[in-house]
Amino acid sequence: MARTLTVVFGNGKEFEFTLVEADVAGIGEDAAWRWFDREYAELDCQASSPVGKVLVIDKILNVARFSGERRFAGDAAWAQEYARHAGRLLDRDKVRVDVGNASIGF
Template identity: 50%
Template sequence: MSHTVIVVFGKGKEYEFKFTQADLGGQTAEEARRWFDKEFVTLECEPSNPVGKVLIIDKVLNVAKYGGEARFAEAGGWAKDFTRNAALALGRDTVRVDVADFIIGY
């Protein structure tokens, strides 16, 4: 099975990452959610909804936003970790993380 994660920072600013099931390295969805929990704190993200629970979708969007476009443009280790963990945490083969419009599509 292949996975595609596209991170969008506006028109003409799309970064696509493709990987196989083997690239996930046996990681679980729970481990992916923990990665987002850690990055959310490390990047000092502000919750989208100051009242109530922060959902995994909010964490994915905020981590992408606070992580910044430059990391995705470089396509280095952090961006690859982000995309693998996004696919796992959200349980989808194709994920579109639209930071500019603050929405996730499948």
Template identity: 40%
Template structure:
């Protein structure tokens, strides 16, 4: 089964991260990795209620990272592994400009 995470930023080519030959990240480890990055980058919840869904966390971490952080292949690969595992989906497309995720 094909496994890929793609991230699209406005005015930048999409970042495609192939996970076919990569060891999957355990779900709890993925959530922990995203939590750490969310805190380290000083991210804020998307919703005014403060409720933070895992999909929201994936979106805001991608947004805070920006195209420059995704240029770091090692970090980008870890993000892709974490996003795929946390969302429990093999194919994930993150559109940062519209703050949306599709599967």
């Protein structure tokens, strides 16, 4: 069964990814965490929690936000990796990452 992950930016621009089981099967949960940890650090993302605890949803949102629409549009390979790793961590059939509203819906 295919999964759909959609990343939406505030201007209405959407990037939709269809993931089949093979796209996420080869990624372990630890590997997905490490991918987001690395991207989060490289982008110098800021923790949205006042106590400094960063949840998986915070990392997924902030990596999308700090990467920006241009990276999703201009680097298809990176965008697909983002979708694969987010899909593995969230493990839902339909996910909507709404960057403009800082929310993730299922």
